[in-house]
Amino acid sequence: MAYNGTSPHVFDPLPLGNYSIEITLTGYRTVTDTVSITDLCDIEKTYTLVEQGGKLTVTTTPAGASITVTLQE
Amino acid sequence: MITWAQAACKQHYYLNSSAFNYVVQDIKNYLVACGMTLVHEGYEWQPTGGDTGTTGNTSNGGKAFFILRPPQTMAYDKPYVVVEGVWIKGGGRGLAIGSCDSLPGSWPGSGAVSLPGFTCGTKLLWSNTSSSTDGYTDMGALCGDPGDGMAGIYVIFGNNQSTVICGTRFLAERAHGMLVLNSNNTKVVTWDIDGVGGFPFQSSTVVAVAPGSHILHATCDGETVTVNFSVTLNQTTTLQLTFSEYGLLDTNVYPEGTNYTLTGPEWPTGQAFTGAHLESVKVGAYVLTAARTGYRNLTVNITVTTTGTAGGTYTLQIAGGTLRVTTTPPGAHIEVQ
Numbered sequence: 001m002a003y004n005g006t007s008p009h010v011f012d013p014l015p016l017g018n019y020s021i022e023i024t025l026t027g028y029r030t031v032t033d034t035v036s037i038t039d040l041c042d043i044e045k046t047y048t049l050v051e052q053g054g055k056l057t058v059t060t061t062p063a064g065a066s067i068t069v070t071l072q073e
Numbered sequence: 074m075i076t077w078a079q080a081a082c083k084q085h086y087y088l089n090s091s092a093f094n095y096v097v098q099d100i101k102n103y104l105v106a107c108g109m110t111l112v113h114e115g116y117e118w119q120p121t122g123g124d125t126g127t128t129g130n131t132s133n134g135g136k137a138f139f140i141l142r143p144p145q146t147m148a149y150d151k152p153y154v155v156v157e158g159v160w161i162k163g164g165g166r167g168l169a170i171g172s173c174d175s176l177p178g179s180w181p182g183s184g185a186v187s188l189p190g191f192t193c194g195t196k197l198l199w200s201n202t203s204s205s206t207d208g209y210t211d212m213g214a215l216c217g218d219p220g221d222g223m224a225g226i227y228v229i230f231g232n233n234q235s236t237v238i239c240g241t242r243f244l245a246e247r248a249h250g251m252l253v254l255n256s257n258n259t260k261v262v263t264w265d266i267d268g269v270g271g272f273p274f275q276s277s278t279v280v281a282v283a284p285g286s287h288i289l290h291a292t293c294d295g296e297t298v299t300v301n302f303s304v305t306l307n308q309t310t311t312l313q314l315t316f317s318e319y320g321l322l323d324t325n326v327y328p329e330g331t332n333y334t335l336t337g338p339e340w341p342t343g344q345a346f347t348g349a350h351l352e353s354v355k356v357g358a359y360v361l362t363a364a365r366t367g368y369r370n371l372t373v374n375i376t377v378t379t380t381g382t383a384g385g386t387y388t389l390q391i392a393g394g395t396l397r398v399t400t401t402p403p404g405a406h407i408e409v410q
Contacts, residue, residue: 004406004407009398011397015367015393016394019396022407023400024408025405041394042394043394043396044399045396045397045398047398049402
């Protein structure tokens, strides 16, 4: 059974067991984690999401050209 | 030993011709209801002539009689043989108690049977004048011992118009001590002493018991207790009868199908149940315990009393913990599975 929420969120009570956690936010890298729930436990998880993106290296010959990169919606 | 006493008048009868038979029957029925056995009865009505008794009246008259025997064994809550006699306030013949036809004032050839143990002719209870209690104190000797199975009571009623008759109880008291029975259970207790039953009672009763050693059996709500006890003449003995008391216990545990155990006076070592259970159980403290995978254990203390219904419906809590998730930035979708 899956339990869903939007951060910040408190799952209470969460039945006993081992769970996987997946956190997704557009523009950020998906985070996965695991947690083990025991009776009456109170676990706090804090995640700092990392923005998605890559490194673009542009080289021109001759050098010195003006470069404009526009995000396509 | 039998002693006699006179209780207050039960009822006043106006014994005239029309009421004559009714009164006789009424008194006879009362005696029978007291436990006596009707041996014989007869009735002779002389509407136009005087009766033939030696001291009978000379006006319109008649006579009726019945013979009764006391019970062979008297119930212990009936320490008395109760004879509903009559005595005359006005005059004339009202009541004769004796045996056989030779009793003075009786009617020869009336058909009365002889009763062994009686001394005829000396124990007349009656009044032939205005004296209202003449002969009263002789009555005991007449009746003999009601426990010996030999005596009987011969009751003759002569009619005399316009004679007011007072119904009077004559009590034959057995030698006894008093026994107080107390029950911790408020329900009806049936009982016997040495096999002779008494009137059922609730909570407490007092009975007269012959001196000596006895065995009491008392039953309440299906439970019987047996007590050996002794009674001393003219002394009071108290017996505390301790029965189990019962009350209603109604339990159920959810989720459906959960097994639970009840432990208490009714089930000292515990009894397993599933689903709703309603039962009359011994009063006292009970513990309900339930365990189910994925749920927290449940323990409930329940007190069952004689009033109301104890217990209830209980729901197991899901076993689990708390998970708090925070992200930076907020607003991320979290899925836990």
